[in-house]
Amino acid sequence: SEVLLEELDHVGPATAQKLKDAGFTTIEAIAVSSPAELATAAEIGESTASKIILAARQSADIGGFETGDIVMERRKLVGKLSTGCTEFDEMMGGGIDTQAITELYGEFGSGKTQVAHQLAVNVQLPKEQGGLSGSVVIIDTENTFRPERIKQMVEGLSEKYGQEYDPEEFLKHIHVARAYNSNHQILLVDSAMELANELKDSDMPVRLFIVDSLTAHFRAEYIGRGTLADRQQKLNKHLHGLQKCGDLYNASVIVTNQVMSKPDAFFGDPTKPIGGHIVGHTATFRLYLRKSKGDKRIVKLVDSPNLPDGEAIISVTTPGLRD
Ligand code: ADP
Ligand code: MG
Structure with a gap:
């Protein structure tokens, strides 16, 4: 207005x-x-x-108030989603929190999509195996979701736990939608919420929302200084919609954000993630991924309200993320 x-x-x-x-x-x-x-x-x-x-x-009138006892009741339910990697989980205080947005940022090929795929598998496991016994919704903006990769990771689980897991079953609990532009991406959050509502009382309620990539469409569409404020406002609203999903369904929210390798006059410092402070202030946890030797990746916890900053080393292997 x-x-x-x-x-x-x-x-x-x-x-x-x-x-x-x-x-x-x-x-x-x-x-x-x-x-x-x-x-x-x-x-x-x-x-x-x-x-x-x-x-x-x-x-x-940005934001609103609720009383502490209500916040406390909701906080008691916070769940932990295991990454399957010991150091990574420890750095996160046991796993990826529900009711929070966790941002994965890093260069192309740093492993953001791999982590997202692994979490889409792990969330379906029971609590004893680090899961949340839930389904996952993926908003895929770059067409990088691969069911074949899920299958490999589920086979990896069978190997890891010496127990048979059926990839088909896992694929059935992954709900994927392609987003064709930023407006469509934002609208898909509403559809995701409807789906989560439908599955709320099922045996596999939605416990994970993934947006991979959060920023690609925004970056492509908003070129030029004049539209910066508009872009950030939209991105901010989008993130608040996602936070609401996490809160309402006690789900983890994962968003990915690509760091550019080349300096860009518009987006500024190439080591800073696209979306800049808007993502930074809304995401609860920020994880910076970078390549190391071979299949190793370094995950750095950059910003957290209740955990010390830290680093963890993970391996991206064919059967999935490993120590
Ligand atoms: P991004 O951060 O751009 O999303 P990705 O998560 O797509 O990066 O990571 C891609 C990398 O993941 C590849 O370069 C490769 O090292 C690794 N990778 C992808 N698929 C497999 C696989 N099936 N087996 C082993 N490693 C894989
Ligand atoms: Mg990716």
Whole structure:
């Protein structure tokens, strides 16, 4: 909705015009921006930018309140999804949390999709084997979901536990949708929620939501400084939709985010993930994946509300992720 930005404290007509020219046309867009970004866009100091963002957040009524006892009840249910790797699980305090978004970021080929596939398998296992006895929903934006890879990983489980697992059964509990553009991707979260609702009381409720890749369409579609605010606002809403899925169904949420190998004038620092601070602030856990020798990958926990930063080494092998 078109609003008068001048109504915000610290925003005069000149600043309002500069903000609009830079694509910050709504209070919400300002509310979810970073001080540095806003300062550059409006040619103002960062401290003024911070005050404007705060005013926008208050005005947009971002977020809402619930009482501590309700939060506590929900927190008691937090589950842990095992990665199948000892060090990785330990770094995560036992596994990937439910009711949280975990972002996997790294360069092309660093193993983000492999981790996603392994979790899609593991989530179906019973608790004793590190699973959540649940189904998985995958929003696939790059057409990289491979049932053949799932089959290999399930066969890997049979090897690991000396027990027969049926790949067909595992494939039946993986619900995949291709997303053709960012709008479609966002709409698919609603469909994912409907599906989770349908399966809620079944013997395999949805316990994992995966968006692989979260940022590819956004990156391709939003080119040029003028649409930056719009992109971040959409991405932010998308992430909040996913967080809601995680909370409502006590599910883990995994999103992947590719780091560019080449510097890019628009997206800035090549070592920073695409989506920048918007993903960073909304994702609860951030994992940076990078290649090491052979099939080894280094997983670094970059940001966590309750765990120390750390590193774990995993191997991506044909039967799946291993120590
Ligand atoms: P990205 O981070 O781009 O999603 P991927 O998760 O697709 O990267 O990782 C691709 C890498 O995973 C390959 O380069 C290879 O090292 C490994 N990989 C993929 N499939 C297999 C397989 N069937 N067996 C062993 N390693 C595999
Ligand atoms: Mg991938």
